[in-house]
Amino acid sequence: MSESSRAFQLDAPSSSAAGAGAGPARGGKAGPSGGSVPFYRLFAFADGADAALMSLGALGAVANGAALPLMTVLFGRLIDAFGGAATTRDVVGRVSGVSLEFVYLAVASAAASFLRKCSPPTPHRHRAPP
Numbered sequence: 001m002s003e004s005s006r007a008f009q010l011d012a013p014s015s016s017a018a019g020a021g022a023g024p025a026r027g028g029k030a031g032p033s034g035g036s037v038p039f040y041r042l043f044a045f046a047d048g049a050d051a052a053l054m055s056l057g058a059l060g061a062v063a064n065g066a067a068l069p070l071m072t073v074l075f076g077r078l079i080d081a082f083g084g085a086a087t088t089r090d091v092v093g094r095v096s097g098v099s100l101e102f103v104y105l106a107v108a109s110a111a112a113s114f115l116r117k118c119s120p121p122t123p124h125r126h127r128a129p130p
Contacts (some may be wrong), residue, residue, distance in 0.1 A: 060115030067109040074101055 045056070081094035 033062060056115050060112045060117075063112035064109060064116050067105060067112070070105055071102075074105060077101075 085091040
């Protein structure tokens with residue numbers, strides 16, 4: 001049995017062994033769904049495409065998380081636009097400018113959320129043990 005098969009427990013027990021109480025509660029090894037993998041082995045089978053998609057997802061998550069603090073800054077600028085204007089026309093111009101920045105933030109947040117959630121999955125490739 002190769003090291004990767006042992007680490008990820010790819011050799012499934014037979015149905016008779018599973019029925020005979022070989023589970024983790026009775027002293028047996030944990031199955032593929034219940035076992036734990038060390039962190040340094042978590043991405044052992046990831047290739048370049050997987051790394052690129054994980055990087056895009058992480059970048060999208062950071063950008064999507066930055067949207068809320070930016071929204072509070074824009075809201076502060078919107079409140080300031082009401083109090084800092086001399087005339088009514090000036091208020092409408094300032095509020096319209098900040099409102100347009102809210103639209104830009106919404107579009108950027110939607111794009112970042114799309115990157116975070118909807119990145120295409122990579123096909124599962126079964127590699128033969130060396």
